[in-house]
Structures are given as C-alpha cells and as structure tokens.
Amino acid sequence: MEVKQSQWKAWLYLAPTIILMIVFTFYPLVNTFITAFKENYNYFSGEYSGIGLGNFEILFVRSDVNPDMNFINIYLKNTALIAVVSVPISIALALIIAVALNSIPKFQKVLQTIFFLPYVTNTIAIGMVFAVMFDDKSGLVNTLVQMFGGDPIKWLGSDLGTAPYVNSLAVLLIYIVWDALPFKILLFLSSLQGIDKQYYQAAQIDGTSKLRTFGRITVPLLSPQIVYLMITSFIGAFKEYNSVISIFDNARPYGYQQNTMATIVWYIYDSLKRVDGGVGRAAAGAVVLFVIIMIITAIQSQVSKRFVHY
Amino acid sequence: MSSKVITPQSEHMNAQAMIKRERILRIIKHIILYSFLIIMAFFVIVPFYWMFLVSLKTSAELEAPIQSLFTAHPQWINYKNALSTTEFNYGRLLYNTIYVGVLSTIGSLITTILAAFAFARIKFKGSNLMFSLFMATMMIPGEMMTITNYKTVVADLKWGNTYTALIVPFIVSVFYIYLLRQTFKQIPDELYYAAKVDGTGDFKYLLKIMIPIAMPTIITITILKLMGSWNSYVWPNLVANKLEMRLITNGLRGAAFTDPETGRIAYNTQMAATVLVTVPLLLVFIFLRKYIMSGVSRSGIKG
Structure with missing residues (x-):
C-alpha cells in the first residue's frame, strides 16, 4: 500500500517535467534526425521532395551559401581551430591567474571580482565592443599599433579592404578566451582553496622549488577540474556562435569576413532561416555536430580515466 | 642539506642572512605576482572602458585614425540618441526581458523542485533509469532540439511572437534538477522519518x-536562470523577432544605430546602447556578488 502510493506520487511530482521534456526534448531529438534526411523540406507546408542524403551532400560537398564553402574547409576548420587554440590557452591562463591569486596576501577579493566581470556580461554586447576595439579605422588596437609606430592592421575588414583570415581569427580567439576566463578562474580558485596546506608544507620542508611544486602538487591535485574544464570547454567551443555573430555582424556593412569565420552552429542557424529546404540542411548540420560531440565525449572520458590523478 | 660543521656564531649569521634573503625573495615574488595580476586585470577591464569611452565621444572624434584614450567633453547626448532609436525601445526591451525572466524562473523552480524531490526522496520503480535518461540529454547539443522546437512553436502551436514561446520550451533544466537533487540528498533521512511519524505529508515536508x-x-x-534570460539571444531571435516582442540582447543586436549622414554604424550611439544593456547586470552583480560567485562555483563542480 505504502509503496504503491509513493509510486504514483513520484510520477505526479515528475509529471510537469516529463511532459515538457517529451514535447521539447525527446520528440525534437527524434524529429531532427528524421528531418536531416528530408530533402527540400518546407517546415510550414510539410512538403519535401524525397528522403536521402541530399542535405549532407550540400553540407560536405557543395554549399548553397557560397560554392567555395563547405563543411570541411570552413565550418569544421573554424570550429576545430577555435577549440584547439582557445581551450588550452584559456585553461592554462586561468590556472596561472588562479594560482597567483591564491598566493597573494592582499587585494585578493578585489582582483577576484574584476576577473569575474566578463561572466556577468552579455556575450553579444561585449562582442560588439570587441568589434569596435578592433575596428580597422578607428579602433583602440590600431590606435595603439600606430602609437608604437606600426601601420594599421586589417582586423575585421572595412571599406579599405578584406582582412586576412588569420587576423580575424585572432580577434575571435582573443574574445573567446577573454569570455571564458572568469568561470575557469573561479573554479580553479575554489578548488585551490580546498587543497590541504600540508602538501605545500611538506614540499617546503623538502626544499622543493615553486615551479616543481606547481607541476608536481598543484596540477595533479587539480587534474579533476582540469579534465572537467577540458571536456566542457571543448564541447562549448564546438558550439561557438554568439561570439562570431557579435563581432562579425557588427562589421557587416563592410562585411567581408563573416562567412569565412562561420562555425558549425553558424551554418545551422543560417540554414534554418532559409525558407526552401533550409531546415533539412540545418538538421543535417546538427546531426553532424551531435556525432562530433559524442566522439569528443567518448575520447575524453577515456583520456580522463588515465590522467585524473586521484 | 649541507653536512658542513658550523660554529654557533656563523650559524647565527647564517640564520639572519637567511631571514633577510627570504624576505627579499618574498618581496620580489609579490612584485611579480601583483604586476602579472594587475596586467591581466587591465586586459579584463579594457573592453568596459572602451565601451564607455566610445559611448561618450562625438562622431567627429571617432573619425580620427588615432583615437584619443580619454575624452574631455563627454557627449551624454549619445545616450539620448540611443534611447530614441526606434528599433531600440529600451523600456519595452527591459519589460519583456524581466517578464520572460521572472516567469521562466518561476516555472523552472516549480518543475525543478518537484522533480528533484521525486528523485532524491521517493523510492519508485524506474527512478534510476529515468534519472539517467534525463542526464543523458545534457550531452546532446541544444541545436538538435532548437530546430524542431522552432517548428513546433511557430508552425504547430502558433506561438510565434508570444511570451509563451519565449518561456515554455526552456522551463525544464536537467542540470538544475541534478543540482537540487544533490542538495536534497544531503538532507538526512532522519528528518524525513521524523516528519512522517509526526504525520507530515510529503508535500508539506518539501515546503x-x-x-x-x-x-x-x-x-x-x-540567479543563473535570470542571467540566462538577460543573455539569451538565439531562441528569441528565431521565434519572437517582432520589434515589440524582442528581449534586450535581440534589441541591441537587431538595432542598426545608423548614422543618418554617413549611413554607417554610429559607434557612439551603439556603444551607449551597449552600456545600457551591460550596466544593469553589472549592478546586480555588485549587489549580489557573494551569491553569484559562490553559486557559479558550486554549480561548476559536478559529481
């Protein structure tokens, strides 16, 4: 009797969540998979020309946005570059800043608050600020470059001409790292404060150098956090979108660089907005992203088993 | 370290020299640490400074190839211009964002508390399976859902340009259910049994x-949910792009802020609007700093 009662009660408590998840999580998951194979699918009339791999062909072989752009040479390349460059840099920088913050006697709280500021700002808004800072003609960065006697650099492209790919990528990466630091610093700092002081005292008695202490004690003890951040940031980097549109949409009136900076998610949303058959192509992109993220998760869970030290 | 025999006197000297050396090393270490941290902090602050500075410059000043790093005559009129941009209806955007944020937070709290309670306290068949199924959805990129939800909301449910479209699909958050379940699990069972003995029902016990x-x-x-509404962009942009339905971020990104004379973006007006979008969240942060920082670090440490 008691057990039976708690059975239906549990489902009653879960009912709102389950109903919403069926409609907005489980059904979409299945439906998006199916949509990916519907060619020339019109969402609103429900018509499509056939079932097949056409959407994937467009994604990998011939793009409808620009004949020169396909998944491998634009979307995957940009996304993978963002992940491979920004993730290690932001983790390493955050770790160093956190360790430095943890070893100063004064102003720790003030500095910690400053380092946290990017977390409480709007990604789109500050992305627009970065676009203004890196503006080719009147930006802060080119002002500094010229003050030090250099020639203005084409960062984002303007009516003066297209910016080199590497320069635009650099701006994007700087912004992504800037945006990613606060959360990582906070996480490392709270973990550092939880480390038993005895480890460091023992190292000090043995006369171990600071650098060695960092490499042999701090990093291994933080390895669970490092791996956790690696996995989540890598996945996050593969979903990078807001930073791209906030920086490169702002330069759109002169708009030379946006398409070449496009990421996988950029392709998905760009396709979704196109009326004829766009949704099928967006779904194909999402399925590919899904597969990539599953592969990354699988690899990293294997790697983390080997590298987490305790 | 060294096995040299030392006389008491030289030992005394040594100790003093060592203390002195130690002190100098510590000062050097602190100089290096503080300079590094101040330089990094400077990089963090620069975009905020530049945003504010550009928002106060004249259009003529912004034409210069070398920008001044200060401005002697702040142009507060840029804020007036930003606020009078028809596409950037600040009052309306604020109202929409707060309305959607509050309602979706209430919805989230209700579903999260009920679900977390069921998973943490009630023993029922399929509990573990259900929870694992929920957790598995966290690994799936949101874009998989967004594509179909876009159709569900706009074509099937006809919710396009409504608050419902902005609130309902994002009420459930598996991550929050997980977070709260962990907290609930730490509450000792004895409390629950004691309440049962007293005849307190499950729901009353929960409340x-x-x-x-x-x-x-x-x-x-x-806090995280409210901040999420303030920062959400992609979904509102898809389902509620009508001017009077936009949320604050969409309002900012969607407005052109064109200079009527040159036809280009008026950076000063645009940055004034950006300040207006950034500052409220920063103010909230200053007042709730402790809650936000401890909350974020707590939610970050999983498992």
Whole structure:
C-alpha cells in the first residue's frame, strides 16, 4: 500500500517535467534526425521532395551559401581551430591567474571580482565592443599599433579592404578566451582553496622549488577540474556562435569576413532561416555536430580515466 | 642539506642572512605576482572602458585614425540618441526581458523542485533509469532540439511572437534538477522519518523543511536562470523577432544605430546602447556578488 502510493506520487511530482521534456526534448531529438534526411523540406507546408542524403551532400560537398564553402574547409576548420587554440590557452591562463591569486596576501577579493566581470556580461554586447576595439579605422588596437609606430592592421575588414583570415581569427580567439576566463578562474580558485596546506608544507620542508611544486602538487591535485574544464570547454567551443555573430555582424556593412569565420552552429542557424529546404540542411548540420560531440565525449572520458590523478 | 660543521656564531649569521634573503625573495615574488595580476586585470577591464569611452565621444572624434584614450567633453547626448532609436525601445526591451525572466524562473523552480524531490526522496520503480535518461540529454547539443522546437512553436502551436514561446520550451533544466537533487540528498533521512511519524505529508515536508534547507541552491538557480534570460539571444531571435516582442540582447543586436549622414554604424550611439544593456547586470552583480560567485562555483563542480 505504502509503496504503491509513493509510486504514483513520484510520477505526479515528475509529471510537469516529463511532459515538457517529451514535447521539447525527446520528440525534437527524434524529429531532427528524421528531418536531416528530408530533402527540400518546407517546415510550414510539410512538403519535401524525397528522403536521402541530399542535405549532407550540400553540407560536405557543395554549399548553397557560397560554392567555395563547405563543411570541411570552413565550418569544421573554424570550429576545430577555435577549440584547439582557445581551450588550452584559456585553461592554462586561468590556472596561472588562479594560482597567483591564491598566493597573494592582499587585494585578493578585489582582483577576484574584476576577473569575474566578463561572466556577468552579455556575450553579444561585449562582442560588439570587441568589434569596435578592433575596428580597422578607428579602433583602440590600431590606435595603439600606430602609437608604437606600426601601420594599421586589417582586423575585421572595412571599406579599405578584406582582412586576412588569420587576423580575424585572432580577434575571435582573443574574445573567446577573454569570455571564458572568469568561470575557469573561479573554479580553479575554489578548488585551490580546498587543497590541504600540508602538501605545500611538506614540499617546503623538502626544499622543493615553486615551479616543481606547481607541476608536481598543484596540477595533479587539480587534474579533476582540469579534465572537467577540458571536456566542457571543448564541447562549448564546438558550439561557438554568439561570439562570431557579435563581432562579425557588427562589421557587416563592410562585411567581408563573416562567412569565412562561420562555425558549425553558424551554418545551422543560417540554414534554418532559409525558407526552401533550409531546415533539412540545418538538421543535417546538427546531426553532424551531435556525432562530433559524442566522439569528443567518448575520447575524453577515456583520456580522463588515465590522467585524473586521484 | 649541507653536512658542513658550523660554529654557533656563523650559524647565527647564517640564520639572519637567511631571514633577510627570504624576505627579499618574498618581496620580489609579490612584485611579480601583483604586476602579472594587475596586467591581466587591465586586459579584463579594457573592453568596459572602451565601451564607455566610445559611448561618450562625438562622431567627429571617432573619425580620427588615432583615437584619443580619454575624452574631455563627454557627449551624454549619445545616450539620448540611443534611447530614441526606434528599433531600440529600451523600456519595452527591459519589460519583456524581466517578464520572460521572472516567469521562466518561476516555472523552472516549480518543475525543478518537484522533480528533484521525486528523485532524491521517493523510492519508485524506474527512478534510476529515468534519472539517467534525463542526464543523458545534457550531452546532446541544444541545436538538435532548437530546430524542431522552432517548428513546433511557430508552425504547430502558433506561438510565434508570444511570451509563451519565449518561456515554455526552456522551463525544464536537467542540470538544475541534478543540482537540487544533490542538495536534497544531503538532507538526512532522519528528518524525513521524523516528519512522517509526526504525520507530515510529503508535500508539506518539501515546503516546510527541504526548500528552506536547500535555499542557497535555489537562490543559485534563480540567479543563473535570470542571467540566462538577460543573455539569451538565439531562441528569441528565431521565434519572437517582432520589434515589440524582442528581449534586450535581440534589441541591441537587431538595432542598426545608423548614422543618418554617413549611413554607417554610429559607434557612439551603439556603444551607449551597449552600456545600457551591460550596466544593469553589472549592478546586480555588485549587489549580489557573494551569491553569484559562490553559486557559479558550486554549480561548476559536478559529481
């Protein structure tokens, strides 16, 4: 009797969540998979020309946005570059800043608050600020470059001409790292404060150098956090979108660089907005992203088993 | 370290020299640490400074190839211009964002608390399976759902350009359910049995005992959810792009802020609007700093 009662009660408590998840999580998951194979699918009339791999062909072989752009040479390349460059840099920088913050006697709280500021700002808004800072003609960065006697650099492209790919990528990466630091610093700092002081005292008695202490004690003890951040940031980097549109949409009136900076998610949303058959192509992109993220998760869970030290 | 025999006197000298050396090393270490941290902090602050500075410059000043790093005559009129841009209806955007943020937070809290309670306290068949199924959805990129939800909301449910479209699809958050379940699980079973003996029902127990104990986590969820609404862009941009339905971020990104004379973006007006979008969240942060920072670090440490 008691057990039976708690059975239906549990489902009653879960009912709102389950109903919403069926409609907005489980059904979409299945439906998006199916949509990916519907060619020339019109969402609103429900018509499509056939079932097949056409959407994937467009994604990998011939793009409808620009004949020169396909998944491998634009979307995957940009996304993978963002992940491979920004993730290690932001983790390493955050770790160093956190360790430095943890070893100063004064102003720790003030500095910690400053380092946290990017977390409480709007990604789109500050992305627009970065676009203004890196503006080719009147930006802060080119002002500094010229003050030090250099020639203005084409960062984002303007009516003066297209910016080199590497320069635009650099701006994007700087912004992504800037945006990613606060959360990582906070996480490392709270973990550092939880480390038993005895480890460091023992190292000090043995006369171990600071650098060695960092490499042999701090990093291994933080390895669970490092791996956790690696996995989540890598996945996050593969979903990078807001930073791209906030920086490169702002330069759109002169708009030379946006398409070449496009990421996988950029392709998905760009396709979704196109009326004829766009949704099928967006779904194909999402399925590919899904597969990539599953592969990354699988690899990293294997790697983390080997590298987490305790 | 060294096995040299030392006389008492030289030992005394040594100790003093060592203390002195130690002190100098510590000062050098602190100089290096503080300079590094101040330089990094400077890089963090620069975009905020530049945003504010550009928002106060004249259009003529912004034409210069070498920008001044200060401005002698702040142009507060840029803020007036930003506020009078028809596409950037600040009052309306604020109202929409707060309305959607508050309602979706309430919805989130209700579903999260009920689900977390079921998973943490009630023993029922399929509990583990259900929870694993929920957790598995966290690994799936949101874009998989967004594509179909876009159709469901706009074509099937006809919710295009409504608050419902902005609120309902994002009420459930598996991550918050997980977070609150962990908190609920830490509450000792004895409390539950004691309440049972007293004849307290499950729901009353949840309201009177579990929720007050789990308040820090609930506050964390509230703050993160509200911040999420303030920053959400992609979904509102898809389903509610009508001017009077936009949320604050869409309002900012969607407005052109064109200079009528040159036809280009008026950076000063645009940055004034950006300040208006950034500052409220920064103010909230200053007042709730402790809650936000402890909340974020708590929610970050999983498992």
